Amino acid sequence: MTLEIPEVVINRLPVYARALADLAARGETVVSSQALGELLDVTPAQIRKDLSYFGRFGKQGRGYNVQGLLHRLREILGIDRQWRLCLVGVGRLGQAIAEYGGFGPQGFHIVAAFDANPAVVGKHVGGVEVQDIARLDEYLAHNRVDIGIVAVPAAEAQDVVDRLVRGGIRAILNYAPVTAHVPPGVSIRHIDPVLAMQSMTYYIKRSEPAGAK
Structure with a gap:
């Protein structure tokens, strides 16, 4: 057992x-x-x-x-080995993630990036060329990716997560401000700074004098 x-x-x-x-x-x-x-x-x-x-x-x-x-x-x-990451969504948040220098030294490497915006596709961020999101399924079918990073608008997040799962990815880091769902066997972590701040304000409010605003 x-x-x-x-x-x-x-x-x-x-x-x-x-x-x-x-x-x-x-x-x-x-x-x-x-x-x-x-x-x-x-x-x-x-x-x-x-x-x-x-x-x-x-x-x-x-x-x-x-x-x-x-x-x-x-x-x-499992951080004694190298891990391959795929970033979907290269807006301001996605660019910041791609250019963050803390991943590489810890064994996490963004090997591909995708976006739906034609103005972004073809540009290089964090050392990788941004590809059209239409190519995501094909890329996953022919390349090993260990972890998917989702940094798209909330309305698009579930569809992107579903595509990553179908592509064989079993671990997803979701920065979209929505709770995306995955099937059993797939691990997902939701990163939302706004929710974190909202929980912190509870403790601030609790410490204030009664009636204070």
Whole structure:
């Protein structure tokens, strides 16, 4: 029987890996769960519990080997290899995504970009030529793509997601301001800064004096 690992645990692993990478870059060789927790505002018990899903790490009283734990987390997350990304939607947001320099060093490479706007098609962004979205299905049929990035208007998002799924993509990052649906076996993450800010205003409002506006 396969152990079901909570999604919230999976979401914390990249945070741990990034912190460990920073420690390694500073020459640190060992870190305790207490010290790691203080860096990330997570309790040491939570860190130990999260890691316990994947085996035994570190020794009581001695902490974790930074390089060893980082290497294992990279294996678990699959970020010890290169991943091919396809961007659909090259408006202002899409251009910013394509030109963001943080993907490559982490093994994520945008290998193709598509848009429906003739004024954009043929231009180069982030080192790739923007292709007509009419060619998306054909491209996916003949090229390996691991992750799809959707940065199109809300009304077009579901259709694009459906096309990516039919093309064999099993992981999608959706920046469109709408909840797109995928079949079982396909992972999708919705990135919407407006929703994030709206949840933050709840906490601001709760801390205000009664009746304040």
